[in-house]
Amino acid sequence: MATxxxxxxxxxxxxxxxxxxxxxxxxxxxxxxxxxxxxxxxxWAAISAARLGVRVALVEKGDxxxxxxxxxxxxxxxxxxANPLSRVDPDxxxxxxxxxxxxxxxxxxxxxxxxxxxxxxxxxxxxxxxDTDDEYVGAEGRDDETKxxxxxxxxxxxxxxxxxxxxxxxxxxxxxxxxxxxxxxxNTFKPILKDECKRLGVQVFDRIMGTSLLNEGGxxxxxxxxxxxxxxxxxxxxxxxxxxxxxxxSGGGSMWLMSMEHGGYSNMQSRANSGDGTAMAWKAxxxxxxxxxxxxxxxxxxxxxxWYTGAGDASYENVPIxxxxxRRLPYPIQGWEDAGAMLAAPEVEQKIREGIMKGExxxxxxxxxxxxxxxxxxxxxxxxLAEESTTRVFVNTMKQGGFDINRDQLxxxxxxEGQSLxxxxxxxYGGGLVVDWNLRTTVEGxxxxxxxxxxxxxxxxAAATGRYAGRKAAVFVKEVGECQVNRDQIEVxxxxxxxxxxxxSGIEWKELHNGLARVMQYxxxxxxxxxxxKMGLEELERLEAEAVPQLFxxxxxxxxxxxxxLSMIEYAKIIIHASLxxxxxxxxxxxxxxxxxxxxxxxxxxxxxxxxxxxxxxTGELPQGFxxxxxxxxxxxxxxxxxxxKPKN
Amino acid sequence: MSERSVFAIPNIQTPSSPVVFxxxxxxxxxxxxxxxxxxxxxxxxxxxxxxxxxxAEECWYCGCCVDDCPCPGAAKFNWALPMxxxxxxxxxxxxxxxx
Numbered sequence: 140m141a142t143x144x145x146x147x148x149x150x151x152x153x154x155x156x157x158x159x160x161x162x163x164x165x166x167x168x169x170x171x172x173x174x175x176x177x178x179x180x181x182x183w184a185a186i187s188a189a190r191l192g193v194r195v196a197l198v199e200k201g202d203x204x205x206x207x208x209x210x211x212x213x214x215x216x217x218x219x220x221a222n223p224l225s226r227v228d229p230d231x232x233x234x235x236x237x238x239x240x241x242x243x244x245x246x247x248x249x250x251x252x253x254x255x256x257x258x259x260x261x262x263x264x265x266x267x268x269x270d271t272d273d274e275y276v277g278a279e280g281r282d283d284e285t286k287x288x289x290x291x292x293x294x295x296x297x298x299x300x301x302x303x304x305x306x307x308x309x310x311x312x313x314x315x316x317x318x319x320x321x322x323x324x325x326n327t328f329k330p331i332l333k334d335e336c337k338r339l340g341v342q343v344f345d346r347i348m349g350t351s352l353l354n355e356g357g358x359x360x361x362x363x364x365x366x367x368x369x370x371x372x373x374x375x376x377x378x379x380x381x382x383x384x385x386x387x388x389s390g391g392g393s394m395w396l397m398s399m400e401h402g403g404y405s406n407m408q409s410r411a412n413s414g415d416g417t418a419m420a421w422k423a424x425x426x427x428x429x430x431x432x433x434x435x436x437x438x439x440x441x442x443x444x445x446w447y448t449g450a451g452d453a454s455y456e457n458v459p460i461x462x463x464x465x466r467r468l469p470y471p472i473q474g475w476e477d478a479g480a481m482l483a484a485p486e487v488e489q490k491i492r493e494g495i496m497k498g499e500x501x502x503x504x505x506x507x508x509x510x511x512x513x514x515x516x517x518x519x520x521x522x523x524l525a526e527e528s529t530t531r532v533f534v535n536t537m538k539q540g541g542f543d544i545n546r547d548q549l550x551x552x553x554x555x556e557g558q559s560l561x562x563x564x565x566x567x568y569g570g571g572l573v574v575d576w577n578l579r580t581t582v583e584g585x586x587x588x589x590x591x592x593x594x595x596x597x598x599x600x601a602a603a604t605g606r607y608a609g610r611k612a613a614v615f616v617k618e619v620g621e622c623q624v625n626r627d628q629i630e631v632x633x634x635x636x637x638x639x640x641x642x643x644s645g646i647e648w649k650e651l652h653n654g655l656a657r658v659m660q661y662x663x664x665x666x667x668x669x670x671x672x673k674m675g676l677e678e679l680e681r682l683e684a685e686a687v688p689q690l691f692x693x694x695x696x697x698x699x700x701x702x703x704x705l706s707m708i709e710y711a712k713i714i715i716h717a718s719l720x721x722x723x724x725x726x727x728x729x730x731x732x733x734x735x736x737x738x739x740x741x742x743x744x745x746x747x748x749x750x751x752x753x754x755x756x757x758t759g760e761l762p763q764g765f766x767x768x769x770x771x772x773x774x775x776x777x778x779x780x781x782x783x784x785k786p787k788n
Numbered sequence: 789m790s791e792r793s794v795f796a797i798p799n800i801q802t803p804s805s806p807v808v809f810x811x812x813x814x815x816x817x818x819x820x821x822x823x824x825x826x827x828x829x830x831x832x833x834x835x836x837x838x839x840x841x842x843x844a845e846e847c848w849y850c851g852c853c854v855d856d857c858p859c860p861g862a863a864k865f866n867w868a869l870p871m872x873x874x875x876x877x878x879x880x881x882x883x884x885x886x887x
Contacts, residue, residue, distance in 0.1 A: 141805065141807075141808070141809045141811070141838045141839065141840060141841055142800075142804070142805055142840065142841045142844070143840055143841065143842050144797070144800050146832075146840055147795060147797070148792055148793075148795075149792075151793060154830065154832075154833055154840055154842075155833065157830045157831050157833070200825075201824070201825030201826060201827075202822050202823060202824075202825065204822070204823055204856075205823050205824075205825055205850070205852040205856065206825040207825070210825060210850065210852065211850045211851060211852050211855070326855070330856075345822075346827070371827065372827070400801055400802040400803075400845050401802055401803060401845060401868060401870075402845045402846050403806075403826075403845065403846050403847045403848035403849060404803070404847075404848075404849065404868060404870075404871060406848065408848070409825060409826055409848040409850070410826060410846055410848065411825060411826055444871070445849060445871060465878075503874075505875075505876060507878070509878045528850070529848075529849055529850045529851055531851060531855050532849070532850070532851020532852075532854055532855055532865050533851070533873075535851075535854070535855065535865075536851075536854075536864070536865045536867075536886065537873065537875075537886065539864070540884075540886040540887060541884065542873075542875050542884070542886075546877055546878060546879070547875045547876060547877055547878060547884070548875060548876045548878050549873065549875050550873065550874040550875055550876065696827055696843065
């Protein structure tokens, strides 16, 4: 007996709610630095602030031990040009990364300068970053002296696309590789980060959803002096008073997609990724940028596979793709032979499709593990896949189920499933908070790290920027005085949060999520026009006026999901406002304005910013590279930075 | 089973059971209840028994509940039918699908 319906059959009644229900009861917490979002960025922020001797509270919707996109693990420590095996200069690599339009030069510079230090601190805490057990001796990329293991990714250049020189004699020789990506045992990281938070005296609040930020005097855009939260198990209302807040939540999640059932199967990321931090910072008056950038969804739609399949995907390094007869496909394998290329050139995709039609390549296709060198096979399966996020359980369950990499080929669905459709979009493509060289947002007292910032990168970026934001926020709180939270602002928020608990029926959170998804599919698809976007905005406003007042939630968990819906609706509205503001199409922004078809015209090559001021949207702009000279600015803002943490003892 | 009450309840959500517990092995420690980032489980009212799967359809298949389970064999991951992976024995050509 392990499901609620079995329990009902066995006991004759459903299980009672297992936690005390305390809707609307308040708990007040005082701290110096409040971190909202206990994923990779949030944990690092809390740790680095606490190491500077200030009081820190960390608020997390799940449990810090495994929450967030990096909770289950991490296999690639990307863009670590300061590692001892790297052949590139960190500042030059950062500059090269930031040369791509619509990147975040501040975050990238921090990542390139500090993420290797961050990794060494991870090792200090007990995280495994080297092949200390000599399991992979002989694997390509393994350095026998440091026992660091370099990944083939970005071997010759910073791209998933094939290098045009691929296949030529002498391509990608070991002595010329960039060596900027390190294979790590990331499954060990998250529980260690939680332990370190506790060891340092960080107050960890698990199962608390941050719901709003509190401004000084309750005035939008004024200094942020705290936040409110909701306990998703008890319904208790939390008031945090703090001198600074770091927002390190996820970006928006499944705004275009929702399956009534298989909810977690039909989203690439956890349902918890609902853009709460972005929505609350927006309402507090912080400026956002790149919110018009969305992208197509390649997997995890409910109609397509969820995990990486067979070969040709991230983590399946070096696994050749073969057809049903064992014939090798010309698809790149993210390996040593193609310097880490993961995506095929369009002509190669076309060649494979035509080959399928002609019978030259027979479906189904497979990832051919047995064809690999033994040590490379193990490195891919037992290190890359088993240490990466949600694929660890895949590896373990497959092993238990009889799959053997030495003998078996894993079926790959890449060419069976269709391409992404125009109405399937994902917001996780770069929209986020504008930050300065202190990772402070445009509002005093409010900092950002990881995915909440505009144009974020990956796990090591989240770690390095979190660690940096914690340091900067700690310096700030040592310089400023106490602030008072505004009771009226708290009351307004409390009424908003608990309204669904006052109703017994109406509209449940899943239906509202679906209503939002449908609006986004019809009006904010790949095809954008002024008319469609305005119709979308009107429909979202109608959802707010007519559906939201019918939201009902019978327990604290469903109340949390309901409030997440409200975050997503807010986030969706910002996307539409940003899309209306950009009157040009753009390739790097994945932005197709049919009524403004000119692609990336020079006068639109800029960041558009949006913020709320007295409840009204103000648009602004920032030039590309608004962060200035990255090396100079970084050094000017980090004169005292000394690198790897040295504990006092 | 036939002697039990039949209740008028809505359809059971899918996946029916993203994790299968072996109640002979599971000690009811509730580590998975605390580890799950989205509260798929609640503790069983009866101490010592496996937790109750309450929000099965919210499971995003991160697998931390099973990966971090301190009792080997107590919890097994169970993908829904449309998610079960397939493979082939390279030599014999024999086809398999995860059970």
